């Protein structure tokens with residue numbers, strides 16, 4: 001479909017959110033407990049207008065400014081995987097008397113995500129490969145994903161932990177969305193330039209009779225995203241990294257990292273591509289009802305590598321090595337893509353600020 | 369079910385505050401279902417009626433602090449098919465294990481008018497230091513859902529679903545925002561055994577470590593981060609020396625470990 005652009009003022013934006021909600025359950029960024037998280041949103045008033053984040057390794061601080069921007073922050077502790085691949089989900093249940101296994105229902109209104117960043121689009125594509133494209137697609141994921149309507153946002157700012165330019169995943173949204181927004185600010189004039197990518201998005205917004213943007217607005221939107229790419233603070237060289245990591249299982253750096261790593265698993269929980277889970281079978285007090293649940297798990301959890309006879313990754317060093325090597329190297333062999341999209345979450349939300357770009361670089365360069 | 373064929377449950381108290389036993393009574397809604405499936409055969413806190421052993425499942429609260437209790441514990445083990453210890457006292461020695469780091473004689477001479485009446489051991493120790501235990505359920509106090517899970521699991525003969533990983537995992541599973549990263553509030557979650565559902569971070573406070581060290585706790589690295597967040601050596605030493613002070617690796621934390 002030919003790319004079509006529109007220009008929205010705040011009233012138009014509000015009407016856009018309303019029309020989306022007539023077909024979808026809308027989720028987007030909102031401020032809760034000192035962070036921007038993803039939750040159900042209804043109006044522009046729910047969005048983090050004016051909030052900006054300051055991120056560094058092991059640090060995230062939110063601050064309110066008088067900027068009119070709705071998307072002046074970047075990614076927070078949560079990712080969209082919380083909706084597509086929920087932290088805890090019932091798979092099936094069974095009753096003793098009937099011995100009938102009942103597949104859990106998934107009665108959900110189709111979802112729309114508002115404010116999906118370019119790195120997050122890339123992360124969703126990675127999880128699509130894991131859950132949807134294999135020989136055994138995950139039915140729950142597949143359905144939620146098929147119904148999904150995506151309103152992306154081109155980042156015009158980045159945090160000190162963002163490195164999408166190094167991972168070829170941003171900051172401009174290139175594929176796989178229905179609408180993409182870019183906020184432009186010219187003095188006091190705040191407009192949102194919208195790119196329409198899908199036929200269903202075009203049909204959805206047709207009744208809104210939106211304006212065509214001026215050439216100056218189009219240029220300003222493009223410039224803001226390009227400037228962000230140019231000024232991104234963090235860069236990470238991945239050339240030859242896969243081989244370096246795969247050839248360094250005994251590198252002394254792994255033990256060095258293990259002195260700091262807490263095995264807390266925060267990095268894997270916040271990572272938008274990490275997909276590991278374990279299944280938990282429960283029974284009730286009567287013993288007549290059983291349920292099977294799936295819940296996020298992590299290679300940092302000692303018991304995650306438990307097989308008959310014990311855990312196979314007993315040391316913290318071996319667990320950190322598993323995470324980094326899988327993410328940046330073995331993922332290529334497994335899924336034909338990097339497991340890292342450069343969102344920086346694992347760096348910000350590691351309680352001791354371990355920085356995977358620093359560690360991977362050290363291993364590649366042979367530093368101890 | 370015929371009463372005589374129901375599995376028999378006993379609850380035993382050693383040195384403790386009774387808080388964990390109260391968690392059983394706290395299972396109001398579930399208590400009827402429990403009473404329907406099992407015979408509460410020996411639980412003085414709930415009923416004066418006491419049935420003789422042996423018991424199918426014994427829940428043991430409290431730590432060992434006297435010679436008398438040590439001997440009584442051996443008897444309890446003999447009478448129990450499965451024995452599960454509940455709470456920080458029974459699994460780690462409890463707050464009273466602070467005596468393990470000090471001189472008990474000096475304490476008794478300061479606290480009691482007639483110290484010669486006091487007969488106590490030098491240490492407060494977990495149940496598993498004295499007898500084999502089948503499962504240890506942590507927490508100060510224990511979480512009632514976890515207790516029900518353990519009882520169900522033992523009744524049916526399966527492994528209890530009690531995760532040994534960090535509180536951080538629960539914190540993230542429940543969608544909470546990390547108070548340490550987002551607010552700079554020191555939190556023990558990364559070294560603490562899961563079980564509470566990340567209760568304190570949900571109320572914008574750091575974790576206090578009620579469930580003791582998780583299975584691969586690294587308190588020294590966390591202590592350094594606490595120091596960067598402005599805590600003093602003395603404060604850091606103190607947070608590792610509370611209800612689970614006697615449990616490794618908290619026990620080995622020295623004042624200088626934050627350096």
Ligand code: SF4
Pocket residue numbers: 267270271272273274327339340341342343344345346347356
């Ligand atoms: S590894 Fe870290 S930076 Fe890369 S996608 Fe995951 S959370 Fe983001």
Ligand code: SF4
Pocket residue numbers: 074075117118119120155157158159162163164165169170171172342343344
């Ligand atoms: S990594 Fe790039 S796309 Fe992702 S939030 Fe940062 S600037 Fe935006």
Ligand code: SF4
Pocket residue numbers: 260261262263264265266267268300349350351352353354
């Ligand atoms: S790298 Fe950081 S977040 Fe990940 S397990 Fe280690 S300490 Fe936790």
Ligand code: SF4
Pocket residue numbers: 266351535536537539540545546547548549555556557558566569574575
């Ligand atoms: S608030 Fe505490 S428990 Fe939660 S993730 Fe942060 S450090 Fe872990």
